[in-house]
Amino acid sequence: MFARRSTLPWPLVALFTAGYLAPYLLPTTVGRLDSGLPLTAxxxxxxxxxxxxxxxxxxxxxxxxxDRLGPRTLARVGLALAVLxxxxxxxxxxxxxxxxGALIGGFGSGTATAVAATGIAAQPDPHRTTTAGLLGVSALAGAxxxxxxxxxxxxxxxLAAIALTALAVWPLTGRLPLATAPAPSRDTATAPLPHLRAGLLLAATAPCWSLTQNALWGVSGRIGxxxxHLSETTVGAVFAIALGAGLLGVVGAGALGPRLGRALPIGGGTVLIAVCITLSASATDLTTFATGEIAWNTLYPIVLSYVIGLAASLDPRGRWAVLVGSASSLGTAAGPLTGSVLSAQAGFTAMGTVLAAGLLLIAAxxxxxxxxAGRRTLPVVEIPVETQVYDKATAA
Incomplete structure (x- = not known):
């Protein structure tokens, strides 16, 4: 098991960044595949x-x-697969x-993310570490x-950017545990997941939540x-500003920490995101389009950081954090296709209405x-002022 510590665990933050970079770069990765290779959209x-x-x-x-395979070994395997x-x-x-190569690299990203999520769940304040990781991946993806x-x-x-990031993170894996302290007994290794009902409900709603975000993201360029009726340059400028707003959202999430609990940021934030999706999908001018996209990119990382922190709080061994994150990846994968199909069949405005309705349903x-989780195990951890600058959250 990862040891709990009060300082920010930078190896885990870096590993989180390397693992999450591929989903963040999905729009440009997919866009360049059909322009650089004989592939249709x-x-x-x-x-x-x-x-x-x-x-x-x-x-x-x-x-x-x-824990059983060893965080350091598994992280290095994941990063090696990502590089190769x-x-x-x-x-x-x-x-x-x-x-x-994409399949091998994707498995490597998932492996790195699994190690990072397991380690983050063992921290005294998982939300603080999560927001630091999301800040790192947001800033890197923006660059x-x-x-x-x-x-x-x-x-x-x-693709090369993701590989180089994995390569750069490799040296930091030396600070991860080589293996769990004493080998766990059979009973411990096979211990059932705690808070089973809550974990399953969160794992069931996470793909839907992620799908709606990426359904919008996948067609946002076409909406603009x-x-x-905006130019490609103008749409690109809106996206650049939106990514900057995402960084502010991440910083805001880190500054808030657990002060508001998790229910208000997750529930209220999801409702506000639904409003932003409706606004963006119905945009017919620059003002509406920019407002919707920028507001959405500001809110999304805030809510995401709390969702990841919530999953981490359900099991200190990190199993729910990994399972919920993997379930969310399923929604991320289906998002662009869902957005394309809905917009083609019913138009962008109707697509936004359907996605927003889906978000409102799963918010409850x-x-x-x-x-x-707040009634059971939501610790209030004071974040030192000197470390708050590193706290933050966002995706593609």
Whole structure:
């Protein structure tokens, strides 16, 4: 088991960043697949979905095995797979090789995320560490989004960025435990998941919550271009500002910490996100489009950080954190396809209404889980002023 400590566990923060970067870069990764390779937009989206499904599979497979296999060893295996998979896909020009690399890299990302989630759950304040990890991945993804367009065409740049990040994080794995302190007994290793009903409910709603976010994200560019009649440059500028707003949201989430509990940020935040989705999907001008996208990107990381923290609070061994994160990846994978199908069949405005209605439906059970966790085990941990600057949260 990871030892609990009061200082921010930077190896876990870095590992979290490396594991989450692939989903954050999904829009540009998929967009460049169909422009740099002989793939249709649908086929490129399928490759992106396969990458995320591979990542989710790693989480489901390793949810209860991180301590037994050893965090350091497993983290290094995950990072190695990410470097080899994404790096190979970036250099390859044959579609089968790119797909194989994406699947290998996705499994590596999921493995790194599983180790990070397990370690974060063992911290005295999981929310603080989660927001630090989300701040790191938000800032890095924003930098990649701003840099990649200036590096030429082709599918390799975003994939190479993920591989290089994994490579850069590798040296920090030396500070992770090599294995759990004494080998767990059979009874301990097979101990049932605590708070089973709450965990299952959260794991069931997480894919729906994630799907709605990524359904909007997957078609936001088309909304700006075709419905709001904006130029590509203007849409890009809105997205850049929105990513900056996401960083502010992450910082805000870290500053708030557990002061508001978890029920209000998760329940109230989800309702506000539903409003933002409706606004963005119905946008016909710059003001409405920018307002919806920027507000959504500000709120999304705040709520996400509390959802991850809630999952971590349900089991100090991190199993629910990994399972909920993997379930969320399933929704992330299905999001772009869902958004495309809904918008094609019913239009962007109707798509936004359907997605918002879905969010409102799942807000109630998610809030109920948060209220129950608050009554059981929501510790109030004071965050030192000198470390608050690192707290934060967001995705693609």
């Amino acid at each position: 649908t086929e490129a989206g399928a490759v992106g979905s396969a990458l995320l499904l591979s990542s989710a599979a790693a989480g489901f497979l390793l949810a209860s095995r991180v 998979g994404y790096g190979g896909a970036a250099l390859a020009h044959a579609v089968p090789a790119v797909v194989a 990649v989004y701003l840099t990649v367009p200036h590096l030429g065409q082709g599918h390799g740049q975003p 271009l075709t419905q709001a 059970p998610m809030t109920a889980v948060a209220l129950g």
